Amino acid sequence: MNDLFSEGSISNPTLLLDEATCKQNIRRMAEKAKRHDLVFRPHFKTHQSLHIGQWFKAVGVDKITVSSLAMAEYFSEGGWEDITVAFPVNLREIERIRKLASAVRLNLLVESVASVEFLSENLDTPVQVFIKIDSGYHRTGILADDTQKLGAVLGAIERSGILNFSGFLTHAGHSYGARSHKEIAEIHASSTGALKKLKDTYQSQFPGLILSIGDTPTCSVMEDFEGIDEIRPGNFVFYDLVQYAIGACHLDDIAVAMACPVVAKHEERQELIVYGGGVHFSKDQLVLKHGTKPIFGAVADHKEGNWIAGDLTRNYVSKLSQEHGTIKVEKEVFDRYDIGSIIVILPVHSCLTANLMKSYLTLEGNEVDRF
């Protein structure tokens, strides 16, 4: 990494990718899925890269999850043939859905009779549908105990003649509010419990139905997946400060970091100003345990061709505007950086940072493209 910096090859805010750590994250999750006899259908919305997709292929992954039809098209064109679009089906994109359905094994999410009937009327190739279950996150999905609505949607699927019912899918996104192993375990138990009850109820009617869960915190931490058939974590490929705060990863599992040029120093406030703002990091924020104010990133040290996380509470991004980042640092760190230096910053939310940055630079100096 010293080379990357000292030779001046980085002149703008750049998203660094630690390929070895990233591959380790992928391998660990793949092994966990195998150990528990789970289908591993990783969410690719975090990395959005065909190149990184190959690292998943290398550990046997052939089914993926995405969050938009555009992303599904990108991965379909890159050779992926079994894709779940984990987003309530958008009726206004029916032409794209029709086209994709004829190219790949397409799995869609439904949660209303209206959507099911619209698909039935407008498709001419069969697609698989999951019913999205709200297992406590309360963003989307049918509540697991709303048997009336579930029955109505299942009935509409059966009548359609072109939709194949795959099973029940949930995203326990409320695990992002957890701050301990115990809290993650409680969410996992209630979320998977709700799904398993559904399986008990509907298995005789739909013998092959599968249960699919998705969030990185529970998939990272838990070891009990009894009754679950598929996992769809995404963020674990890179992890980030939010996952660290939840307890879903260690700091040295974080596989991406921003390299930003220092453009000003303000000694009276012990602040470094970097080229790197909301248009690079996103404005996602995090209040650390015992912290009072949100942070927008944390300073890492350079160490032997890699970075190493520092003390998040002492050296951190305190503010972001469109292109500026304000970094609060201790004296020792302040003195270490000059105007023109590169400083490495761990992101709060790697999905949104990667989405803004559009490409990665590995520690070996290779550029990795993405969607």
Next chain:
Amino acid sequence: MNDLFSEGSISNPTLLLDEATCKQNIRRMAEKAKRHDLVFRPHFKTHQSLHIGQWFKAVGVDKITVSSLAMAEYFSEGGWEDITVAFPVNLREIERIRKLASAVRLNLLVESVASVEFLSENLDTPVQVFIKIDSGYHRTGILADDTQKLGAVLGAIERSGILNFSGFLTHAGHSYGARSHKEIAEIHASSTGALKKLKDTYQSQFPGLILSIGDTPTCSVMEDFEGIDEIRPGNFVFYDLVQYAIGACHLDDIAVAMACPVVAKHEERQELIVYGGGVHFSKDQLVLKHGTKPIFGAVADHKEGNWIAGDLTRNYVSKLSQEHGTIKVEKEVFDRYDIGSIIVILPVHSCLTANLMKSYLTLEGNEVDRF
């Protein structure tokens, strides 16, 4: 606008542009500058569009501000010849600076002897430099009363032989914290007061020095610009909910809005789920007066080919994840939208939303490209 929606031409989150309102915002600010005998050097980081740039040319603008060298290159290639990069000069981009300096009248910001000396050693075409003054925002710049540092930087500029000192520039970004006309006026008075004191001190030594101020709230609201030579507002071209909360605009001055497909309805919570998340809006948030929780956007009604703002406190975006938006609405609004409908949402921060969306759709159905 009814046409845009009902014909199904919008299938994804789309940034609508009300061209008439946008042009009115431009015209008003241009007239204000003229009335006060100010150079109008608008910041183009908000719209980032050559096409919209033409609307500024039409009212006589020939000098612009941008926030990155890449943006300066884009506008230079589009024919703009006098460009201020309102960001502390990034030494790592010296090759781009050298190239740009030979193509346009380039104005840079400096605030340290180190940066001035680096530019002196590495440039072979003259550039103009402003000294960035911290007039109270405390992000970047030299404090207006730090005569020692000011003297050192001015000395380095004089010694350089290739840097022409243009004057003092500030961005009173703390006006974004204002929530009344009175608070804006106080910030304006102290910020411009600090600059004018500098002019008094240095005018005999640098007779042509100019004072440049930049934020949208003070430029929108104030009428006293005595002693100031140049204004650089940017956000006013579109305005947004933050500017409305500050008191810098009316709701019907907001010239952009997101059109998002409704993908799910949750009656028990009176929530609409739209395709439109943090990757479309950005995660910038706003706590309204008397509000307790942040909002991420506000619902507007469709009305005769345009939108009209609704009650921000009753129908608003309560949560954003990567692709999902959760809209809290009253019963009457809930009932008005079906799955597959388009709902119009005013953005919290138009600069970041426009930055993510990459193009505009005018109410007449024309696509407007940008950087």
